[in-house]
């Protein structure tokens with residue numbers, strides 16, 4: 442079988458990762474969560490209290506950073522950070538870090554490298570438009586902001602975070618705005634992507 446690349450893009454909470462994991466399981470291919478990579482870098486930069494205007498330091502940190510995916514889990518410098526990258530603090534700061542040119546250059550190179558010799562399904566914001574413009578299959582998932590906020594609230598609530606839905610909705614709208622309007626690789630639907638509005642649909646239907 443030739444290597445296939447499946448790209449799924451869309452705004453926060455549209456259900457990309459849930460769908461991508463199901464498809465990866467069915468096809469027996471690897472799932473790569475590109476958002477988790479931006480989250481992991483955000484975690485590291487904040488842990489090191491790095492000044493986001495200091496390109497030299499950021500570059501050095503990126504050089505010294507290792508990100509691996511093993512069985513749908515993300516490892517930052519050898520440590521599993523699945524939980525740590527999904528806190529409200531990371532939610533609030535990830536889109537700012539993801540707007541930095543040097544961060545994107547580094548992560549896009551890693552993402553393209555992962556897809557070089559194997560079949561993968563990758564979700565994110567710029568996968569079908571920029572990372573893999575020649576992906577074999579492209580999907581763009583959306584849903585109403587209310588539903589996306591509710592889904593994220595439920596997810597966080599189940600993990601034990603005391604969060605209120607209004608704050609989550611605001612965070613999602615702020616991130617959508619930053620992701621859509623940033624200068625480098627903004628979020629938009631590739632002209633050849635299939636758009637699916639997941640509002641009110643179960644994962645099976647989607």
Ligand code: CDP
Pocket residue numbers: 452453454455475476477479480535536537539540564565566567568616617620
């Ligand atoms: O899970 P959720 O949809 O909330 O977000 P995510 O996929 O974990 O991505 C977190 C953030 O990383 C996004 O809001 C973007 O700012 C950034 N991101 C990006 O810029 N490009 C990507 N390919 C993936 C994520």
